[in-house]
Amino acid sequence: MMSSSTIATFDPCFKPITILFCFFFFCLLSPSSCASSIFSDEAVARLYELGKVSDASGYLERTFLSPASIRAIDVIRKWLEDAGLRVWVDQMGNLHGRVDGANANAEALLIGSHMDTVVDAGIFDGSLGIVSAISALKVMLINGKLQKLRRPVEVIAFSDEEGVRFQTTFLGSGAVAGIFPATTLGVSDKRDITIESVLKENSIEVTEESFLQLKYDPKSVWGYVEVHIEQGPVLEQVGFPLGVVKGIAGQTRLKVTVRGSQGHAGTVPMSMRQDPMAAAAELILVMESLCKNPEKYLSYDYQCSDSTVKSLSSSLVCTVGEISTWPSASNVIPGQVTYTMDIRAIDDLGREAVIYDLSKRIYQICDNRSVSCIIENKHDAGAVICDSELSSQLKSAASSALKRMEGDIEFEVPTLMSGAGHDAMAMSHLTKVGMLFVRCRGGISHSPQEHVLDNDVWAAGLATLSFLENMQ
Numbered sequence: 001m002m003s004s005s006t007i008a009t010f011d012p013c014f015k016p017i018t019i020l021f022c023f024f025f026f027c028l029l030s031p032s033s034c035a036s037s038i039f040s041d042e043a044v045a046r047l048y049e050l051g052k053v054s055d056a057s058g059y060l061e062r063t064f065l066s067p068a069s070i071r072a073i074d075v076i077r078k079w080l081e082d083a084g085l086r087v088w089v090d091q092m093g094n095l096h097g098r099v100d101g102a103n104a105n106a107e108a109l110l111i112g113s114h115m116d117t118v119v120d121a122g123i124f125d126g127s128l129g130i131v132s133a134i135s136a137l138k139v140m141l142i143n144g145k146l147q148k149l150r151r152p153v154e155v156i157a158f159s160d161e162e163g164v165r166f167q168t169t170f171l172g173s174g175a176v177a178g179i180f181p182a183t184t185l186g187v188s189d190k191r192d193i194t195i196e197s198v199l200k201e202n203s204i205e206v207t208e209e210s211f212l213q214l215k216y217d218p219k220s221v222w223g224y225v226e227v228h229i230e231q232g233p234v235l236e237q238v239g240f241p242l243g244v245v246k247g248i249a250g251q252t253r254l255k256v257t258v259r260g261s262q263g264h265a266g267t268v269p270m271s272m273r274q275d276p277m278a279a280a281a282e283l284i285l286v287m288e289s290l291c292k293n294p295e296k297y298l299s300y301d302y303q304c305s306d307s308t309v310k311s312l313s314s315s316l317v318c319t320v321g322e323i324s325t326w327p328s329a330s331n332v333i334p335g336q337v338t339y340t341m342d343i344r345a346i347d348d349l350g351r352e353a354v355i356y357d358l359s360k361r362i363y364q365i366c367d368n369r370s371v372s373c374i375i376e377n378k379h380d381a382g383a384v385i386c387d388s389e390l391s392s393q394l395k396s397a398a399s400s401a402l403k404r405m406e407g408d409i410e411f412e413v414p415t416l417m418s419g420a421g422h423d424a425m426a427m428s429h430l431t432k433v434g435m436l437f438v439r440c441r442g443g444i445s446h447s448p449q450e451h452v453l454d455n456d457v458w459a460a461g462l463a464t465l466s467f468l469e470n471m472q
Contacts, residue, residue, distance in 0.1 A: 035139045039461035043135045044454050050075060050115075050131075051123030059120040059448060064160040064171060065093045065198050072115050076130060076157050083138040084146050085155065090214055091199065091206040092175040093159035099137065101149030107222035108152035109471060110431070111464075114161030114172060114423055122450020128438060128460060129227040130157045136464040145469065151222055153468065161423050165189050167253070167378050173423035177430040178215025182208035216430055223390055224427040225467065227436045227460050229452055231420045233443030240414055241456040242398040242463055244391050245435035248418040248425055249315060250348045250383035252355055254341040256283065256362065260371040262327070262335030276337040277325060279369045283362050284320050287341060290358055291318035298353055308350040315346040316354065317419060340378075344419055348382050384425050390434030391415070394467060398436060401462035405455070420445075436463060 053075060054060045055068040062068040073095050080087045080097030087097045095115070098108075113129025133155045140146040158172030166187050174180045185196040185208065199206050235243050260276035290297045294312040323339040343358075345351040359375055366373035398413045416437065424433040438460045441451040 034142060035462075035465070036458070038135050038139055038142075039465075040454055040458040043131050043457050043461055046079065046131050047123055047127055047457065050127050056119075060117055060123060061119045061121065062115070062117045063162070063165040064116055064195075065202050066165075069093070069116060069159065070202060073157075076115065076134075079131075079134050080155060083134050084141040085137065089204075090175075091204055091210055092172055092214055093199070093202070093204065094172045094176065095157040095159075096154055097134070097137075098152060098154040099146055099149065100152045101147060103151060106151040107220060108154050109222050109468075110154050110156055110176075110216075110224045110427070111226070112154075112156035112158065112423070113226050113228055114158040116158075116160045116162050116164070116172075118162050118164055118446045120448060122445060122447055124229045124438075124440065124450055124452045125231070125445055126158075126161060126228070128229055128452065128457065130155065132227045132457075132460045132464045135461040136468055139461075139465055140468065149468065150471070158423050161421075163253075163379065166195060167255075169253075169379055169381075169421060170423060170426040171195070173426035175211065175214040176216055177426045177428075178212070179426055179429050180211075182211050185211055218430055221431040223387065223432045223434065224424060224430070225390060225394065225434045225436070226422055226424045226427075227438065227464055228422055229440040229445060229450070230416075230418075230437040230443065231440065231445035232416075232418075234416050235414065235437060235439035236441065236443060238414055240402075240411075241439045241453070241459045242402065243414045243416050243437040243439075244395045244398065245386055245418050245424075245437055246391065246415045247346065247386055248384040248420075248422060248435070249344045249346050250351050251379065251381045251421045251425075252341075252343045252351060252377065253379035254343070254355070255376040255378050256280070256339050256341060257374040257376070258283070258337045258366065258371055259374075260335060260337075260369075261333070263333045265331045265333055268333060273333060274370045275333055276371050277334045279366060279371045279373075280323070280337040280339055282365055282369075283373075284339065286361050286365065287318050287320070287358060290354065290361070291316050291343070294350075294354060298357055308347050308353070311347040312345055312350040312354065315417070315419070316344070316350070318343050318354075344421075346383055346417055351383075381421060381425050384428045384433065386424070386434050387432035389472070390432060393471060394434050394436050394463070397467035397470065398459075398463045400466040401459050404462060405459060436460070 053068050053072045055066045077087050085097030085099050089095050111133045114126040160171035163169035166189050186194050188194045258276035258280050261274040295309050319342040320339050325334040326336040362373055395413050402409050424435050427433050439456050444450050
């Protein structure tokens with residue numbers, strides 16, 4: 001019988017070698033336990049690690065190529081390399097990790113999500129899709145299956161999806177999909193710093209020609225898949241950790257500028273005021289009323305049918321998320337008020353009808369109040385229907401993952417629509433897309449209260465692995 005000291009000499013984890021070797025040794029002995037550790041313990045730890053990479057001290061904020069975004073790139077780069085991928089950063093700050101698999105010349109699967117955040121964000125939005133993909137490929141590396149993939153797989157951590165800094169969403173995925181003109185480089189933020197300048201500040205030299213060359217050749221891409229938190233309450237309500245997305249609502253962002261007559265708060269009679277703040281308040285309430293009850297406002301014609309209005313009644317959502325005044329003093333009637341409107345619906349014709357009707361009402365109210373109004377379209381994205389083939393494969397992958405975790409499942413994996421915009425919207429201009437939603441507590445997102453159960457993070461990783469192992 002060997003003594004304990006003899007056993008120690010034969011156990012590699014008792015020798016002064018790297019933790020990584022010990023981990024691989026453990027995985028060789030117990031592949032299933034290894035996968036479980038990566039999908040649950042390591043994936044969750046990475047989400048929380050990335051959630052600490054912020055430009056703010058008291059909350060999470062990571063916008064396009066900010067200092068925190070550069071640090072996030074360094075963190076995610078190490079994870080991609082750890083999964084055995086070839087890594088690079090493109091000229092829009094997107095981080096890529098690629099493995100060629102068994103056939104380097106085959107059409108590639110692109111998979112990923114965004115690494116930027118809103119202000120005062122949660123830690124799962126975007127990051128979960130990146131971490132799930134990396135975790136699945138790491139398990140395949142350890143199991144010796146990475147190089148056996150039937151087609152190249154490329155993970156992309158997109159530099160900007162939220163559009164916080166430049167009010168232009170999908171900068172990262174839009175560059176890859178080729179939906180932006182070269183003039184996009186001249187778009188500026190609130191401090192009049194252009195996208196091109198930000199890139200140069202981070203040692204990324206880009207010309208109009210090289211910007212356009214960021215677009216992938218559609219013939220080289222098989223499809224795009226994105227794992228993302230639901231950002232809504234449906235999956236929690238039906239009791240499922242995963243759901244397949246059948247489509248994404250179209251989205252329009254408008255900027256409304258109302259100009260009136262600036263004056264002293266104590267000396268201008270109410271009847272003589274041209275107050276843009278009071279006008280903006282009425283405009284916002286009209287928007288709310290229309291979006292709550294579109295059937296009471298929209299006229300029926302060849303473009304706005306009964307079915308369109310019914311679709312709007314169940315899917316239309318409108319939000320004023322930002323408002324500012326000038327000069328913004330308590331004793332001054334404002335001279336100017338600016339606010340944003342975010343309008344979303346599954347039916348594109350219906351969304352356009354809402355914008356047309358709402359615009360008419362805005363101009364009419366402004367005219368009645370003797371103030372001027374300017375409406376600018378800052379972003380417009382049509383609704384996207386996910387590819388049926390990819391959706392079917394994702395549904396099978398999700399079902400397989402849940403069976404591995406829980407045994408037989410009584411009901412089939414649900415399908416649902418997305419009211420939130422995602423990088424898949426931009427990528428749909430390049431290739432077919434599919435999305436897998438992950439349950440989040442209370443449906444809360446874009447908030448520090450955003451939360452995903454550890455087991456649901458595990459389920460997302462397992463489903464991604466199953467999809468990669470069985471993709472056509």
